[in-house]
């Protein structure tokens with residue numbers, strides 16, 4: 001009886017492996033890239049710099065992806081939107 005129970009638990013634990021279950025994923029605290037580097041100033045003419053903050057479809061990445069703080073995420077959004085306006089960055093990508 002107890003053997004059977006143990007085996008069952010083991011199976012469940014194997015299925016809920018660290019790699020598959022997001023519950024066990026190690027959480028690393030993200031540091032805002034703009035707070036971490038004080039010398040880094042967002043420039044809407046610098047496409048290479050802003051490309052880090054947009055997806056391959058050209059969308060602005062959310063904070064959970066960029067790791068930016070609220071203040072800097074607003075700056076990023078503004079810079080990307082300005083860059084699109086002057087055709088440095090695309091609005092969409094096929």
Ligand SMILES: [Zn+2]
Nearest residue numbers: 032035069072
């Ligand atoms: Zn920041």
